[in-house]
Amino acid sequence: MAKDLPVTLDGKVIYHIKLTDSFQGLAEELKQLGYQADQKICIISDSNVAKLYAETVKNILTKSFPQIFCYEFQAGEASKNTDTVNGVYEFLIQNHFDRHDLMIALGGGVVGDLTGFTAATYLRGIDFIQVPTSLLSQVDSSIGGKTGVDFMQYKNMVGAFYQPKLVYMNLNVLKTLPKDQLISGFGEILKHGLIRNHDYFLWMNEHEKEILALDYNTLEEMVYQSCLIKRDVVERDPKEKGERALLNFGHTIGHAVEKLSDFGLSHGVCVGLGMIAASYISCQQGNLTKEQLSFIEETLKHFGLLIRVSGQNPDDVLRTTKLDKKMVGNQIKFILLKTPGDAYIEKNLTDEQILEGIFYIYGKEN
Ligand SMILES: NC(=O)c1ccc[n+]([C@@H]2O[C@H](COP(=O)([O-])OP(=O)(O)OC[C@H]3O[C@@H](n4cnc5c(N)ncnc54)[C@H](O)[C@@H]3O)[C@@H](O)[C@H]2O)c1
Ligand SMILES: O=C(O)C(=O)C[C@@H](O)[C@H](O)[C@H](O)COP(=O)(O)O
Ligand SMILES: [Zn+2]
Secondary structure, eight states: OOEEEEEEETTEEEEEEEEESSSTTHHHHHHHTTOOTTSOEEEEEEHHHIIIIIHHHHHHHHTTOOOEEEEEEOOSGGGOSHHHHHHHHHHHHHTTOOTTOEEEEEESHHHHHHHHHHHHHGGGOOEEEEEEOSHHIIIIITSSOEEEEEETTEEEEEEEEOOOSOEEEEGGGGGGSOHHHHHHHHHHHHHHHHHHOHHHHHHHHHTHHHHHTTOHHHHHHHHHHHHHHHHHHHHHOTTOSSGGGGGGTTHHHHHHHHHHTTTOSOHHHHHHHHHHHHHHHHHHTTSSOHHHHHHHHHHHHHTTOOSOOOSSOHHHHHHHHTTSTTEETTEEOEEEEEETTEEEEEOOOOHHHHHHHHHHHTTOOO
8 A cells, every 4th residue: 555645835735755666656646746648758867776767667657658768877976966967958958858848856865866956957947756766765865855966075065945746656676775775774764763753763673673674564664754754844844944954963974974985985874973973962962861872873783874983084074064054154053962852953062062073983082
């Protein structure tokens, strides 16, 4: 049975998040949304996902939508940039895409962020839908309309809030996802529990075995609960004026580690490290007990995430953290935990306090 989560903005349902076990229902969903046979569709995918799923999706759609085009780019974060966007613009122009046509992001967060940004800007905006295929993109990046690309090594520096018309996921594609990418997804999932729902964090602990064994029903419940948390936050604050910033828990330091690793460490792993640093700072602030910090560390470890890292200089990490777009004046907007399951925005941390958190994940606790 498919699961359906509507996303409401300004009192109106803007799109639905559909959790299914195949791509078969996609053509029907598009028809229900009013798309017609004379509209062109451009499927954007990366080199890994295209090989596995582009043909299948194309075949499913062709009967109802005969004008299907596929564009593929090299997989990886290094492709999430304006050069790749230019390539997509060219392809759309060459194939005469107009404002009534549709783009489909078939892939992980890189494909989703890049396709969404291209859709937001091509002809001042054409429709797009998200068909997320990585765990991370199913639980996080396909929802909420943050689109964008990296610029000069700065994460997500150029982008737009632009909502998809549909988020349609086939959970069975997780079977082909490499293990390290599954682990990356756990980073954002555990983040959802830590910022908003401690019971969900505990549920993850209790269901670790079934999750790691990819038991379908448990995975479906996990993805659903995570989508629910993210959906609720972005509905209340679509443009990150307040509460949505909590979704950045672990990202302030995490983005710096990600950049400094030259994107060699996955997004979710870096978010995990950032969450450990932020949890340590939360502990130093007197919010979390040492036992709570240890429990968070153990949980991340069980799901294959890193809790310590090496190879970078903590001072460089602090410097890079301070180059992030989340700076307000000279102050970093930092997300801390009041308690597991309840996060808040802290704008008054000193460099020394942040550095302590960074030192902690580099195994150099004072
Ligand atoms: N917009 C948002 O709200 C948001 C939220 C979280 C993360 N992000 C962004 O998302 C990106 C990370 O996304 P990601 O982790 O999906 O990375 P990704 O898109 O690079 O995908 C990870 C890898 O898995 C492969 N892959 C994807 N689905 C597969 C499948 N079913 N089978 C086999 N291989 C598959 C991809 O080809 C890629 O090699 C980052 O750029 C991050 O900044 C955005
Ligand atoms: O949706 C959000 O809001 C998030 O912050 C989700 C994050 O997991 C995601 O990595 C997001 O892309 C970070 O956005 P940024 O604005 O900090 O670059
Ligand atoms: Zn993230």
